[in-house]
Amino acid sequence: MPTSALAATNLTKVIGDRTIVDDVSFELRAGEVFGFLGPNGAGKTTTIRMLVGLIRPTRGSIAICGFDIRREFEKAMACVGCIVENPDLYRFMTGRENLEHFARMTGTANGEITRVAELVNMAHRLDQRVGTYSLGMRQRLGIAQAMLGRPRVLILDEPANGLDPAGIREIRELLRTLAEEQGLAVFISSHLLAEVELTCDRVAIIHKGRILREGTVNELISSQRTLELRVGDPDRAAAILADRGIEFTRDDHGFLLPLDESDAPPIIAAMTSNNIEVFHAARRAHTLEEMFIEATGGETVG
């Protein structure tokens, strides 16, 4: 079995008497985009800080490209490019000077700078001071910086922050290309379900420092689908649903059924054959919040 690109085992971080990250384990393979999904304060950034050696885990270990980051820090870090929290670069220097600065630290040739700048579409702004950049431009320069030295693993903390919809899409396509064509393992954190759904192959959902769910995007999305149903005579409809052994919850407008779209036609048929009008039957995508309420047993997010 090939070594995984990034493996975190039983990561725990305790600060004072608070457990901020609690026994988190996951693994990334080359060529996949992994999403770390959770609301603000879930522990995403803290986990990333541990992954890149900024803070020391209370328990647990991390290996990047097979190198333990404590024992073989330099080898491990040579395999990874990252943005932690915000894409903070030296504002008093130009984009090019920033890239040169970090290229010198990795022993990367200066020719690489043009390549990574073109990758994120920043070549034309490279000679301006970073202080004059918008957040989106800094985000892109940060990704360019992370790509210096041809890393095998890319770790990005909320890469969509500060980008406009077009920019988000551009970055999403870039990340997909890097994973699919160059075989990079990409780790992104996000608090936006839609972003993760569109960008990632696999997702872990983190809440209060714990991973609640982990799986492919498709598994998670389908396990989380809800069918909304609105009918003319709710009381009789409820009896019919109960007859068919379907679990349901009622809300102001009708029913929420833990079913997929493909389950809708027989239910609609049953309703109409009993002369119950069906006004609306549609799949409702879950918001992250609902998923959380469900996963955490009714606790609200944030």
Next chain:
Amino acid sequence: MISLIQNETIKILRRRRFMIVVGILFVIMTLVSYSQYRQLRESRNENWRAELQERIARYENRLRRGRMNESWSRSMKAEVRRMQFYLDRDINPEQPTAPLVVRSFANAAGFLLLPLLIGVLGSDIVSAENAEGTDKLLLTRPVRRWKILTSKLITLWMFATLTLLAGAILSYVVSAPVLPARGWDAPMFNGFQFTGETLKVDAVRELPLWKDALIAYGLEWYALLAVAAIALLLSVLFKSSAASIGTMLASLIGGTILTRISPDWTAGKYLFVSALPLAEYYSGQAPPYDGMSMGFCIALLGIWALAAITAAYTIFTRRDVFG
């Protein structure tokens, strides 16, 4: 390591700190040489040769008559030699020269100005990265933390050296056009020792000015390296540039005031600021506390610097880096 030092150097230069330091030195040196120039104008005494000859004759007379203690006669002989030197070379000893300005810069600036400038330059070399969030990138590259801190320390030491050199060169450049520019070999007398109230002159040495200046600058350089080491520790301890620079300035200025106003508090001799004006002490200025020999001062600064560096490395290489 070379490329790390190159990085740190570029950052200091791009922050324009060093240019500000050089600018401050330039302004101060211009003021100093202007005041010396005024003194030169006022001391245009056409009679100085005759007066000098007369003074030499008077001293020699007293020496011939004897009846004075050994140390007095030694210091008078030294003074005669000094006056004779000026007379032989046709230089007015009362008249300031550019080499003398350069020499006195070591004393004057070493006392507070240069430590302050190095303090400002150095105290945020780590804390600025922390405040700007760039430490997250700096410390996640494949370079161990001790190497990063070493590159920062070496860069600070380089800039401390450069600042001192810039001060020396500037003091010559701004004074040479308005003051006599020669006299590098004028005799200087050093090694006066104070024991209580009496001045001991047994160890007085006569050195040409250039040699004397080299020693004074060498001592000052050593003191500045120690200041840079302490600045490094403060920049590791604090998260914001303002806090680390503020603490550095407060301890330099506060410490200096303390040592000057309360000579009874003898523990003050262990403060690093007490030992900072090495060049002044070398020139005969009495240290604020008893028992502060040159050897004591050098050892004290060395211990402070070593302790600061050890603490800085221990903290920097182990700590958790939060936002």
